[in-house]
Amino acid sequence: MAIDSLLAMRDQIPALRKVNYLNSGWSGPSPLRVVDRVVDYLRWEAEEGPTAPHVLARARTLHEEVRLAVAATFNAQPDEIVTTANTTEGINLVLNGLPWVAGDEALTYTFEHHSVIVPLYHLRERMKIRVRFVRLEVDDRPETIVAKFEAAMTDATRLLALSHISYSTGLRLPIEAICAMAHARGAQVLVDGAQTAGHIVLDLAATGADYYAFTGHKWLLGPDGAGALFVRRDRMPHLQPTAVSIHAAASFDVEGAYVPKTGSPDKFQLTTVNAGIFHGFLEALAIYRDVGPAAIEARTRQLGLLLRSKLETIPGVTIFSPSHEETASGLVSFRVGALPAREVVDRLWERGRIVVRAVDAPSVVRAACHYFNTEDDLEALVAEIAALA
Ligand SMILES: Cc1ncc(COP(=O)(O)O)c(C=O)c1O
Structure with a gap:
């Protein structure tokens, strides 16, 4: 499925109008059709x-x-x-x-x-x-x-x-x-x-x-x-x-x-x-x-590797996720200098309405890239991390 078809789902997910949502690994934002059915x-x-x-x-x-x-x-x-x-x-x-x-x-x-x-x-x-x-x-x-x-x-x-x-x-x-x-x-x-x-x-x-x-x-x-x-x-x-x-x-x-x-x-x-x-x-x-499991897997892995490669270029950022394609996924974890992960999470929310999470052991910030996320979502995250670093 073309990326355009994946991204077409964005309009059906109301949370994406308000926030840059990179936390589906904790809880995914439901499409309206799901909420309506309930x-x-x-x-x-x-x-x-x-x-x-x-x-x-x-x-x-x-x-x-x-x-x-x-x-x-x-x-x-x-x-x-x-x-x-x-x-x-x-x-x-x-x-x-x-x-x-x-x-x-x-x-x-x-x-x-x-x-x-x-x-x-x-x-x-x-x-x-x-x-x-x-x-x-x-x-x-x-x-x-x-x-x-x-x-x-x-x-x-x-x-x-x-x-x-x-x-x-x-x-x-x-x-x-x-x-x-x-x-x-x-x-x-x-x-x-x-x-x-x-x-x-x-x-x-x-x-x-x-x-x-x-x-x-x-x-x-x-x-x-x-x-x-x-x-x-x-x-x-x-x-x-x-x-x-x-x-x-x-x-x-x-x-x-x-x-x-x-x-x-x-x-x-x-x-x-x-x-x-x-x-x-x-x-x-x-x-x-309907969206397509194979397309979702390919897209999430591609976004994960893309985010990883962008974060790698920021001095002070340490990555805690795989670089090999066969073991990589849409989850990307990192540390920003010596900043506590929870502080980074709070700052990303305050500065950019970006939703990610902190993990305690190891203490890292985790972004979850789902198929509905865009390159712009990742750019916005990377820009804020660069500013924090
Ligand atoms: C690997 C793993 N196992 C279990 C859980 C707990 O999931 P649930 O809330 O569905 O019980 C999580 C939630 O983040 C998880 O990431």
């Missing part, structure tokens, strides 16, 4: 009566509709998709649903997000497992990354839990090769896809991942509160839900009989959800498919 559904539900038969009939098929759309968008089977509120929920469902025994080991890496680290530490306290970190560098090549993970594996390693794209550096991991290596060593892989769904072309079957958690509210530009977890079909029966509702029961009675569901993603589903939010998620997925 609001229209909620209004319809309120006007018709939430438990009127025709409203209930629509609500009953909602999860199935979302599973179909997620599966079609990211190449999975609908019965491999669990609907969630966000990435962190999916990560927790997997970590707490596996049959750990004391002494088992989970492996992650040093640029990992706290949504992986804290649930792993929680598990360590609860189940007496070991949590180990692989030290990666932003300029590690794909083969080096795989080799580092392989070297860290032991006979006790049961799971690799890792982000496909690191939130703090934008480093893209060779996930297919990591999954193949882990499986050859008898370990499973949980991928945190918070920074990938909507950003790079995502083929869930091809990744080889056993579990893949992501959200709709970041790169997919959906509303807050809707995401999904992929559980490979052969893993589904073995992943235990830790919180259940009637949806986990194949049958039960008040005499003690209970037959749980095993192979169905229903077993993770709790009770009432905000259906409007999931309709917004469906709209966001439809827009994403």
